[in-house]
Amino acid sequence: xxxxxxxxxxxxxxxxxxxxxxxxxxxxxxxxxxxxxxxxxxxxxxxxxxxxxxxxxxxxxxxxxxxxxxxxxxxxxxxxxxxxxxxxxxxxxxxxxxxxxxxxxxxxxxxxxxxxxxxxxxxxxxxxxxxxxxxxxxxxxxxxxxxxxxxxxxxxxxxxxxxxxxxxxxxxxxxxxxxxxxxxxxxxxxxxxxxxxxxxxxxxxxxxxxxxxxxxxxxxxxxxxxxxxxxxxxxxxxxxxxxxxxxxxxxxxxxxxxxxxxxxxxxxxxxxxxxxxxxxxxxxxxxxxxxxxxxxxxxxxxxxxxxxxxxxxxxxxxxxxxxxxxxxxxxxxxxxxxxxxxxxxxxxxxxxxx
Numbered sequence: 001x002x003x004x005x006x007x008x009x010x011x012x013x014x015x016x017x018x019x020x021x022x023x024x025x026x027x028x029x030x031x032x033x034x035x036x037x038x039x040x041x042x043x044x045x046x047x048x049x050x051x052x053x054x055x056x057x058x059x060x061x062x063x064x065x066x067x068x069x070x071x072x073x074x075x076x077x078x079x080x081x082x083x084x085x086x087x088x089x090x091x092x093x094x095x096x097x098x099x100x101x102x103x104x105x106x107x108x109x110x111x112x113x114x115x116x117x118x119x120x121x122x123x124x125x126x127x128x129x130x131x132x133x134x135x136x137x138x139x140x141x142x143x144x145x146x147x148x149x150x151x152x153x154x155x156x157x158x159x160x161x162x163x164x165x166x167x168x169x170x171x172x173x174x175x176x177x178x179x180x181x182x183x184x185x186x187x188x189x190x191x192x193x194x195x196x197x198x199x200x201x202x203x204x205x206x207x208x209x210x211x212x213x214x215x216x217x218x219x220x221x222x223x224x225x226x227x228x229x230x231x232x233x234x235x236x237x238x239x240x241x242x243x244x245x246x247x248x249x250x251x252x253x254x255x256x257x258x259x260x261x262x263x264x265x266x267x268x269x270x271x272x273x274x275x276x277x278x279x280x281x282x283x284x285x286x287x288x289x290x291x292x293x294x295x296x297x298x299x300x301x302x303x304x305x306x307x308x309x310x311x312x313x314x315x316x317x318x319x320x321x322x323x324x325x326x327x328x329x330x331x332x333x334x335x336x337x338x339x340x341x342x343x344x345x346x347x348x349x350x351x352x353x354x
Contacts, residue, residue, distance in 0.1 A: 053305025
C-alpha cells in the first residue's frame, strides 16, 4: 500500500495523458529522468534517413524536436526517409518531414528550420540542449558549429552513414557529470549482484582537438583505432581538394582518393615509397567508401539512429555513462556487415584518450 501511495503522489506531477504515453519509459528510467527528457530540446541538422530515425526516436521519448534542412526533397530521399513521400519531391526536406513527426507524438513541440547551416549562430543554438549534425556536413562547418555549441553549453553530436558503415562523434563539454559503473574493486564486499554506480566527471575534447591526434599514436594504442576513422578524414580531404562530394560513377574519383590517402599518410610520417596509406587504411576500404560514401541504407540508419537516440537519452536523463565501453569514449564506429572487421558490430573509442 505504501509503494502505491508514493507512486500516485509522484505521478501527480505529470498529466494523466503523459503518464499513459510515457508509462513504459517512466518504469524504465524513472519519473525525474522522464521529466528531464520532456524539458529538453534537440536540433537535428539534416533530414535524410539518419536524421529521420533520430527524430522519430527522440520525439517518441518526449524531446522537443527541431529539424533543420535547407535542401529540397529529391527522388534519392525516398529510399531511407520514411517521413517523406513521392508527392513531396521539390518541397523543403525539413518542412516535409515535420508533418509526420508531429503525428508521432502530439505531446511534444516540433518545429522545422529551413535556413542553411552557415546561418546558424549562437542565438539559434541557445534554446537547445543537444545538436546533431547529419548528412555529411563539411568538416570546417562541423568544427565551427562545435565551437559555438561549446560556447553556449550545448551537447554536440555528428552522425553519418556510409552504406553499411556508420560513425558517431560526441562532445559533451569540458565537465560532463554522470553516473558510471564503479570499477570491480569498488564493488568488493557488496552483498548484492546489482552494479554500483558512482558520480563521475568527464572531460570531452572538442572535434578539432580530437582530429588533431597523431595517426601513429592512434594505431599504436592498445587494440588500435578502426580504419574507418582515417577513411572518414580522407573523404573530408577529398571534398576539400576537389570541391564536391565523391562520385562513385567516376573512376577518377577513386584514383584521387587513393592519392589523397597517400598524401595524408605521408603528412603523418609514413614513407611514400612504402605504400604509406596502407599503414592506416586498407585499399579495399577506400574502394568501399568510394562506392558507398553517399549511399543511405534504411537498416543501417535504423541501427545507428537507435544508438544515437540511446546516447542522447543517457546524456539528458543522466542514466549511465554515454558511449560506455571499457572506460568510455567519444566516437562510435559501426560496421553492420563485417566489411572492415569480420566480427562486425560497434566499437567505442576515445580520440584522444579521455
